[in-house]
Amino acid sequence: MANSVNDSIEEKAIDPKTIPDDLFAPVKKDGAPLEELTRPSVSYWKDAWHRILKNKLAVAGLVIIVVMLVMALIGPSLTPYDDREGILSNQNQAPSADHWFGTDELGRDVFTRVWHGARVSLLIGFAAAFIEFIIGVSYGGLSGYKGGRTDNVMMRIVEVLYGLPYLLVVILLMVVMDPGVWTIIVALSLTGWVGMARLVRGQVLQLKTNEYVLASKVLGGSTPRIVRQHLLPNTMGPIIVSMTLTVPGAIFAEAFLSFLGLGVQQPTASWGSMANDALGVVNTGYWWRLVFPATMISLTMFAFNVFGDGLRDALDPKMRR
Amino acid sequence: MAVYVVKRFLAMIITLLVIVTLTFFLMHAAPGNPFDFDESGGISEQAMQNLMAHYNLDQPTYMQYFQYLKNIATFDFGPSMVSRSRTVDSMLTNGFPASMILGLSTLIFSLISGIILGVIAALRHNKAIDYVTMIVAVLGISVPNFILAMLFIKFIGTQFDFFPIARWGTWRHVLLPALALSSGPMAIIARLTRSNMLEVLNQDYIRTARAKGLSPIKIVIKHALRNALLPVITILGTLTAAVLTGSFVIERIFAIPGIGRYFVESISNRDYPMIMATTVMYSAILVVMMFVVDLVYGVVDPRIKLHKKEE
Numbered sequence: 001m002a003n004s005v006n007d008s009i010e011e012k013a014i015d016p017k018t019i020p021d022d023l024f025a026p027v028k029k030d031g032a033p034l035e036e037l038t039r040p041s042v043s044y045w046k047d048a049w050h051r052i053l054k055n056k057l058a059v060a061g062l063v064i065i066v067v068m069l070v071m072a073l074i075g076p077s078l079t080p081y082d083d084r085e086g087i088l089s090n091q092n093q094a095p096s097a098d099h100w101f102g103t104d105e106l107g108r109d110v111f112t113r114v115w116h117g118a119r120v121s122l123l124i125g126f127a128a129a130f131i132e133f134i135i136g137v138s139y140g141g142l143s144g145y146k147g148g149r150t151d152n153v154m155m156r157i158v159e160v161l162y163g164l165p166y167l168l169v170v171i172l173l174m175v176v177m178d179p180g181v182w183t184i185i186v187a188l189s190l191t192g193w194v195g196m197a198r199l200v201r202g203q204v205l206q207l208k209t210n211e212y213v214l215a216s217k218v219l220g221g222s223t224p225r226i227v228r229q230h231l232l233p234n235t236m237g238p239i240i241v242s243m244t245l246t247v248p249g250a251i252f253a254e255a256f257l258s259f260l261g262l263g264v265q266q267p268t269a270s271w272g273s274m275a276n277d278a279l280g281v282v283n284t285g286y287w288w289r290l291v292f293p294a295t296m297i298s299l300t301m302f303a304f305n306v307f308g309d310g311l312r313d314a315l316d317p318k319m320r321r
Numbered sequence: 322m323a324v325y326v327v328k329r330f331l332a333m334i335i336t337l338l339v340i341v342t343l344t345f346f347l348m349h350a351a352p353g354n355p356f357d358f359d360e361s362g363g364i365s366e367q368a369m370q371n372l373m374a375h376y377n378l379d380q381p382t383y384m385q386y387f388q389y390l391k392n393i394a395t396f397d398f399g400p401s402m403v404s405r406s407r408t409v410d411s412m413l414t415n416g417f418p419a420s421m422i423l424g425l426s427t428l429i430f431s432l433i434s435g436i437i438l439g440v441i442a443a444l445r446h447n448k449a450i451d452y453v454t455m456i457v458a459v460l461g462i463s464v465p466n467f468i469l470a471m472l473f474i475k476f477i478g479t480q481f482d483f484f485p486i487a488r489w490g491t492w493r494h495v496l497l498p499a500l501a502l503s504s505g506p507m508a509i510i511a512r513l514t515r516s517n518m519l520e521v522l523n524q525d526y527i528r529t530a531r532a533k534g535l536s537p538i539k540i541v542i543k544h545a546l547r548n549a550l551l552p553v554i555t556i557l558g559t560l561t562a563a564v565l566t567g568s569f570v571i572e573r574i575f576a577i578p579g580i581g582r583y584f585v586e587s588i589s590n591r592d593y594p595m596i597m598a599t600t601v602m603y604s605a606i607l608v609v610m611m612f613v614v615d616l617v618y619g620v621v622d623p624r625i626k627l628h629k630k631e632e
Contacts, residue, residue: 057456160336164343165607167566168600172347175588175596252465259467259570260585275468279574282475290475294468302463309459 048237051314058310064303068296072122075115083108083116084267095288102288104277113269114292120270121251121300124184128250129243131189136196137239141227143197144204155201158194166191170253174262184263188250199242203235237315244308248301255297271297326616333612340604341597345389348596349382393601409598412583419489420568420579423502426495427564428557431503431510436553438507439514440546446519454511461508467570470501474574489577498575502567506560510553517549524548554618558611565603 052058076083079100091107101110143154173187207213208231216226251271257263258272266273271293278290380388442454477497478484484497521527522545530540565581572581580599587595 057459159332160339164336164340165562165566165604167562168603169343171588172344172596172600176347176350248463255465256467256566256570260573261589275471279471282471287475290471294464294472297468298460298464301465302459305459305463 044237048311048314052310055310055313057306058314061303061305061307061310064299065307068118068300068303069122071115072118075118076112079109079112081109081112083112083269101292102286104274104289105281110274110288110292113274114271114296116269117271117274117293118296118300120181120264120268121254121297124181124188124254125247125250125300125304127185128188128192129246131185132192132196132246133239133243135189135193137200137232139193140197140200140202141204141231144201145208145223145227145231147205147208151201158197161191161194162198164191167253167256170257171260171262174257179262179265181264181268184254184257188253192246192250196239196242196246199238200235203238204231207231207234241308241312241315244304244311248304248308251297251301251304325619329612329615333608336608337601337605340608341390341393341601342386344597344600345386346382348591348593349385389597393597409594412595413580413598413602416578416580416583419577420572420581422495423498423568423571423577423579424561424564426499427502427506428560430499431506431560432553434503435507435510436514436546436550438511440518440541440549442511442515443518443522443549444541451515455515458508458511458515461504461511464504466501466505466567467574469504470498470571470574473497473501494575494577498571498577502564502571505563505567509556509560513553513556514549517552518545521545521549551618551621554614554621558607558614561610562607565607 052062085108089107091103091105093103093107095102095110101114103109104113139154139158143151143158169191170184170187173190174183177183177186204227213226213230216230221229254263254270255272255275258270259276261273261276263272264270274293275290275297278286278293282290438454438458442451445451473484474497485491485494527540527544530544535543568579569581569585571577572579573585580602583595584599584603586592587599
């Protein structure tokens with residue numbers, strides 16, 4: 001358009017200098033908007049947020065997650081007791097005003113220990129999800145973006161790893177390394193990133209043929225820039241959903257390992273090891289030693305599962321009504 | 322088809338080999354050896370050397386590795402290093418029936434109940450029963466099986482003599498462990514069946530079937546369910562894995578004399594041949610299961626062309 005206007009002006013050979021200045025007038029700023037939006041602009045994330053707020057189960061999940069986080073932070077300091085050292089004369093007391101969740105066989109306060117366990121579980125859940133995100137996104141992104149032979153080789157490796165029973169591998173790794181929180185995290189992320197890599201690769205393969213990627217390439221965008229600016233933001237939805245659903249998996253794995261005695265070691269509290277300790281006394285009537293850690297594990301996993309599900313529905317454009 | 326089967330079979334062998342190799346070297350990298358745990362007191366220097374020589378532990382690791390590969394190719398898993406007088410083969414053979422009964426009944430129960438729940442939820446979409454089913458399904462995924470097992474013992478086993486809470490023998494011993502173990506798989510199957518059913522029920526051919534005047538039951542069973550169940554087949558491999566690993570804890574809680582218990586015990590005892598054997602066996606079951614699932618899927622779903630390269 002602009003060019004054609006210029007052309008026609010030149011054709012008539014009007015010297016720009018002969019145009020009188022008074023033909024030019026500034027647009028009056030009378031405050032009237034030039035174009036009006038009928039609705040406030042809603043971004044993808046805002047839209048998803050609105051949709052998730054309508055999903056009562058997902059909101060409940062979010063609330064539980066927040067409560068768990070807060071209690072993991074402040075819970076242990078609400079009681080005067082230590083999580084590792086108990087008072088032997090207080091062993092196996094039922095829940096009371098002194099010990100809200102009762103005590104265990106060493107006289108340790110279950111309430112204090114449950115929230116210390118929450119720190120362990122949540123740390124493992126979030127750390128595993130984060131590491132998985134870093135490795136999975138880089139690996140899958142590279143594989144999908146490069147394509148061809150690189151992709152082929154990288155995906156063969158992933159296929160072999162995907163066939164491994166992950167808990168078996170984690171158990172074996174736990175044997176080799178010293179049991180502990182960070183060992184669990186390493187063992188979990190060593191096996192867990194594979195799913196994320198497959199997800200990201202699939203998404204990138206699909207997205208990289210889009211015109212805006214071509215446009216960016218034509219304009220001289222570097223590969224890291226294209227991946228960062230164009231490909232990743234568009235795959236963020238499924239990635240976040242996958243991360244949310246990784247957390248309950250990691251929490252379960254920690255509880256499972258600790259239950260087998262391969263996870264977090266005494267005297268550190270963990271939900272899994274607390275449940276394991278309660279196994280021997282499950283028939284004796286000390287129900288609080290099982291019920292509280294069990295409820296916490298289940299509640300947390302429930303919360304992350306329903307929140308992740310809600311997030312998936314909210315981020316899926318197909319679910320839009 | 323034949324090319325695909327061969328290719329898939331080779332991939333399976335490679336995966337197994339990787340598992341064997343990984344397990345072997347990981348295990349030997351682990352600190353400690355099987356004789357550190359001898360309860361008869363200290364072992365003299367000379368006796369230790371003799372023991373190491375007897376089990377070939379004094380040789381370089383790679384030699385032991387090749388020797389081991391040769392042995393397991395002939396299904397010889399060697400002697401147990403902790404229970405001296407018994408071979409791993411005999412221990413596995415003893416434990417296998419119990420584990421298999423538990424595993425199979427779990428899979429069958431979770432398949433049947435999961436599919437029924439999923440279908441009911443889909444047919445009553447957005448009704449109360451749908452919500453209830455789905456909340457039960459999410460709970461099934463959220464409550465770990467070992468927690469459920471302990472709750473069952475506490476609130477069912479100790480109240481009703483009908484459900485034994487430990488040991489093995491009659492069919493009643495299978496009930497509680499299988500129920501606890503199948504909660505997760507059942508929930509996954511129910512969710513999957515429901516979402517597939519919902520999708521299928523909206524298809525044109527269902528409307529056609531309805532327009533033809535077919536009875537609703539016939540539509541569901543003959544037209545909808547057939548197509549809705551296809552994706553369920555694909556997750557059978559993953560579910561088998563879940564059931565297998567779950568059986569470690571369940572067998573421990575209910576004192577079932579299966580293989581899962583050996584696996585956990587062998588790890589803490591550093592019983593190398595036993596760890597190897599159980600890992601290899603579990604992985605083999607799993608990998609073969611995935612292989613079968615892939616083949617079955619190709620046969621059942623005519624839309625999948627087996628000779629084409631997978632995406």
